């Protein structure tokens with residue numbers, strides 16, 4: 001049965017834990033030719049390094065073939081072809097479509113018109129569910145649980161789609177969120193309402209210092225999303241407002257890990273990279289296993305199939 005992954009909000013706690021189990025299996029053995037004969041299309045209407053390459057690596061390691069584009073300018077969308085027609089065409093050729101698009105809601109729309117599963121690889125400032133699966137996997141691996149954690153979201157909480165998806169996924173696990181951002185980039189009202197409706201604890205700060213960090217299990221740092229600003233003067237004013245330095249980690253909890261969806265610009269200084277709390281490069285590596293799980297799941301391949309393969 002066709003089942004797209006458009007938003008993390010649709011996934012139950014059981015489904016999330018099931019996908020994490022699948023990711024664990026793929027981490028044990030990433031090369032399994034379980035998608036032999038399948039074709040995965042990657043349609044990237046916006047730039048990407050990690051998401052596209054890890055999805056394509058996942059498809060290749062599972063034995064599928066990959067088609068797609070990284071620049072919509074080389075496609076017939078420049079001649080006026082609509083997203084609907086593009087999706088209809090690609091679904092003639094591929095078994096699953098992984099799509100990143102600059103418009104919020106584009107993945108939902110694609111899933112409604114597509115006869116094959118759509119995986120949302122990021123739609124505007126809205127959602128990035130596959131990133132959330134690898135974030136959850138990273139949190140689970142490092143904390144040995146997803147329950148009752150103090151999670152600090154820092155930076156651009158307005159436009160950062162990864163924090164929006166993470167917040168929704170964590171509703172099952174009784175987190176306490178700390179939203180740390182300048183007022184201009186604060187968590188949008190709709191997500192605060194979501195927290196209230198789902199009994200998610202949150203507090204908002206503007207301070208980011210050693211004392212604040214000392215209470216965190218997870219520091220989730222985000223880049224200020226230059227591409228979403230209409231006023232670049234505004235971007236210049238806020239872009240360097242929070243910069244994590246190694247000297248700020250002296251009182252951090254032993255279990256605390258620093259996550260970042262990457263790319264980093266200036267918000268984590270390079271002296272943090274060698275600190276044992278830094279986990280962002282391993283986090284990106286976990287993307288391969290999480291995305292192997294997602295591709296299999298949307299194609300109806302079960303954990304049992306994977307274990308028995």
Ligand code: CP
Pocket residue numbers: 047048049050051052122131261262263
């Ligand atoms: N984290 C993330 O989405 O990175 P890319 O933009 O490089 O895919």
